[in-house]
Amino acid sequence: GESVGLHLPTLSVQEGDNSIINCAYSNSASDYFIWYKQESGKGPQFIIDIRSNMDKRQGQRVTVLLNKTVKHLSLQIAATQPGDSAVYFCAERLSYSGGGADGLTFGKGTHLIIQP
């Protein structure tokens, strides 16, 4: 039968405001985390990453916070612009086990809508 897609959580903010997107990750053994932006019909685009030995990392207009105690990751976008409208995914990678390369496990995603 036809599969039904899940509805993504949606966050709507006014242009110019700051936005915070949250993500709960699943594995305490993950050592590397990435935030991706995905626009409709396109592949994921890297925004910012953070390793598990850090709790905060800043980029241009973006900040990622990592709380390993509660397995929580957040992405802060400052002074949002219309071009920030997209789906945002967090992704985690398990720590290296010596067996090769591990792929990413993605979180569910949040649809960010920037209101003019």
Place this chain on the structure above:
Amino acid sequence: DAMVIQNPRYQVTQFGKPVTLSCSQTLNHNVMYWYQQKSSQAPKLLFHYYDKDFNNEADTPDNFQSRRPNTSFCFLDIRSPGLGDAAMYLCATSRGHSAGYTFGSGTRLTVV
């Protein structure tokens, strides 16, 4: 520019008819990944190649196969596509475990 290229961008195939999606890279990365992303869902890893070594995820259906004839190219073969296989298929590369990932733009597969 160095990049990950997926062809075609859109692919329509008939129910049960084998289909192949392709991915090429000019980054000389030694790892190539295939992800499946269904509508309004997160990408899900199907398998990856570390050099010539194939690594299948435990829950990837047998209907999905992959080939990597050389460093630059990787193919996703769907032997008998079903309606539930309609999705965006994403290829990604990395230099290895210590490096980041580069994604292609994806191939949107429709099964009719």
